[in-house]
Amino acid sequence: MSTASLRTRLAVRGFDGTTLLVLPGLAVMLGLFIYPFFYGLADSLMPKEGAWYANYAAFFSDPFQYRTIAATLWLALPVTIVNLAFAVPIAFRVRLMTRQRLLTTILVLPITLGTVFVADGLLTFLGPQGWFNRTLLLVGLLDGPVKLTNNYWGVFASLVITGFPFAFLLTLSYVTGIDPAIEQAAATLGASPRQRFMKVFLPLLVPGLAVTFCLAFVQAFAVFPSAVLLGAPAGPTRVISIAAYQAAFEQYDHSLGSAIAMIMGAVELIVVLIVLGGRSLFYRGPTGGTKG
Amino acid sequence: MIRDQGLASKIWRFAVWAVAVLFVLNLIGVIAAVIVNSFATRWLGTWLPVGLTTKWYFSAWKEFQLSSVVLVTFEVVFTVVIISGLLGVTTAYALARRDFPGKRIVVLLFLLPLLIPPLTYGIPLATVLYQLGLGGSFWGVVLINLVPSLPFVVLVMIPFVEQIDPRIEAAARVFGAGTGSLFLRILLPLLLPGMLAALLLVLVRTIAMFELTFLIAGPTSQTLVVSLYYAVFASGVRAGQSIDAMAVVYMVTTLFWLILALQFVNPSQIVARAKQQPTT
Structure with a gap:
């Protein structure tokens, strides 16, 4: 038994020269993602002073810090639900359009421009003299301009502007993946539009919507630049990413900063797991209408 | 209907x-x-x-030192695109062609950075980079930007590689092609459309990547979006029109590449990467 047989045995299990091509990419991910993660975890357990859990104890005993979790969820959850609630019916309409390209191109703009640009634009647009307030005054919906920047609603608006297109485009790709023949079959059998949606489409869509919810939630949960620029970063929109950033780069306490980053990841993971866990309660199966 | x-x-x-x-x-x-x-x-x-x-464009260009910021932005972005392209395509090729024990874990490793908020892994990584003395440097910015862009290239490229029939490669081998010419004359032409799409998308995403660049960038390694953030953050110091002129410069830079990318991909592909995940 020489090296040749070892090589053959490895190749049978899928290890050969081609498999080795994975290594450079894998090395980068191990070095830049896995190693720093465990470094951060260890770092967070070695506080500047006190016991190993001192950072976590400090975070959860200081209302200024632990309230950031609620502030972040209070922004991210409603925004994600609103975005998804609007994305589904609009995706159902757009699915019937033959020329979707212009609409999808417009909607991809805020995603690619990013939150910083959108925050800058919203500061003018939603400001007391901005077009939004002026239009509402002109129509007569308002008596005086409403304050929409430097508070909760400014951040909310920015998350809708960037988050809705994201949720919509993902939902659209799921909705168009459902065979139209299924709906026609339901209609032939006498199902009303409401029944067709509730009994046919929704169960088919739930797995996709759960994934969309998670991805949209991750984006909203990570809100940072717009919470600073458009919100009240010392007050109601002091989100957890601001707390983590301030600890690590303004107080130069990278140990506490890593601890808050870990808490942030854990909270997000809990929400994602709840949503994905709930998904398994629903139908899972093919969305195509073909035989076999 | x-x-x-x-x-x-x-x-x-x-x-x-x-x-x-x-x-x-x-x-x-x-x-x-x-x-x-x-x-x-x-x-x-x-x-x-x-x-x-149009005077705000001239004043913004001078005030915010946009010539150097734009130059740095392109240096960073193209370095990230080249590195993540080289590593991503080879990794995607191996992942698409071979089944080996532990493959699911490797794929999961490439999915995670897209599912975790950037600041969660960015803060520990930035801490490590600062301790290595890379804080504020060009290479620090490049390295931190590789974390989301490399997995993105891998996940976009896997389906592209999978759709190339392996028998084409086998046929080339039979006719005596070496690894080099197999890659240059068979795989590269077939993969080129997918690579262009993936790399243009990475380019657009890296120009707009704020959080990670912000954590590590120093005065000489700022990209446009970070400069824009600082300008808006300190608004009141400068005229609002000047800041918006810079925002338009940023917008034009991004949109140029976006329009180019849209020649190769469908707009929904920019977000719908989740559908391409091979696991679950």
Whole structure:
């Protein structure tokens, strides 16, 4: 038994020269993602002073810090639900359009421009003299301009502007993946539009919507630049990413900063797991209408 | 296609379209507000500015040292694109062609950075990079940007590699092609459209990547979006029109590449990467 047989045995299990091509990419991910993660975890357990859990104890005993979790969820959850609630019916309409390209191109703009640009634009647009307030005054919906920047609603608006297109485009790709023949079959059998949606489409869509919810939630949960620029970063929109950033780069306490980053990841993971866990309660199966 | 003609259906259809149109109008309003303001001489308390001028572009270009910022942005972005392209395509090729024990874990490793908020892994990584002395440097910015872009290339490329019939490669081997010519003359031409799409998308995403670059960038390694953030953050110091002029410069830089990318991909592919995940 020489090296040749070892090589053959490895190749049978899928290890050969081609498999080795994975290594450079894998090395980068191990070095830049896995190693720093465990470094951060260890770092967070070695506080500047006190016991190993001192950072976590400090975070959860200081209302200024632990309230950031609620502030972040209070922004991210409603925004994600609103975005998804609007994305589904609009995706159902757009699915019937033959020329979707212009609409999808417009909607991809805020995603690619990013939150910083959108925050800058919203500061003018939603400001007391901005077009939004002026239009509402002109129509007569308002008596005086409403304050929409430097508070909760400014951040909310920015998350809708960037988050809705994201949720919509993902939902659209799921909705168009459902065979139209299924709906026609339901209609032939006498199902009303409401029944067709509730009994046919929704169960088919739930797995996709759960994934969309998670991805949209991750984006909203990570809100940072717009919470600073458009919100009240010392007050109601002091989100957890601001707390983590301030600890690590303004107080130069990278140990506490890593601890808050870990808490942030854990909270997000809990929400994602709840949503994905709930998904398994629903139908899972093919969305195509073909035989076999 | 089924069309319901009932009154309730009509009202519902109208309401849905009304919401969609309102959203698009607001979106256009936000972008237009930036563009109009960047050309405004004075814009206070009126629908449109009093007069138009281009002087803010010149002052913004000087004040924010945009020539060097734009140069740094392109250096960073192209370095990230080249590195993540080289590593991503080879990794995707191996993952698409071979089944080996532990493959699922490797794929999961490439999925995680897209599912975790950037600051969660960014803060520990930035700490490590600062301790290595890379804080504020060009390579620090490049390294931190590789974390989301490399997995993105891998996940976009895997389906592209999978759709190339392995028998084509086998045939080339039979006719005596070495690894080098197999890659250059068979795989590269077949993979080129997919690579262009993936790399242009990475390019657009890296230009717009704020959080990670912000954590590590120093005064000489700032990209456009980070400079824009600092300018908006300190608004009041500079004229708003000047900041918006910079925002337009940023927008044009991004949109140029976006339009180029849209020649190769469908807009929904920019977000719908989740569908391409091979696991679950």
